[in-house]
C-alpha cells in the first residue's frame with residue numbers, strides 16, 4: 632500500500648512498512664537535522680546513536696530509523712546537538 636508523508640512543504644511517497652528514514656532516503660534526502668553546523672541523518676540505523684532524530688507530528692526527538700512512516704505524517708527538520 633502506498634503512503635504519503637510531508638517533509639517541510641514537500642509530499643513524499645512511500646510504502647507501508649517503510650521507516651521514516653527509509654522514505655526520506657528513497658526520496659533523495661540524506662540529512663534532516665542540523666547539529667552545530669553539521670548535517671545529520673542516518674548513522675547507525677539501529678536506534679542507538681540518535682543521529683537521525685526528527686520532529687514527527689510535532690513530537691521532537693523521534694528516531695527516523697525506528698519509527699514506521701504512517702500516511703499523513705508531518706516531518707520537520709530539527710536543529711540541535
Ligand code: FES
Pocket residue numbers: 672673674675676677678679680681682683684694695696697
Ligand atoms: S541512525 Fe542511529 S538511532 Fe537512528
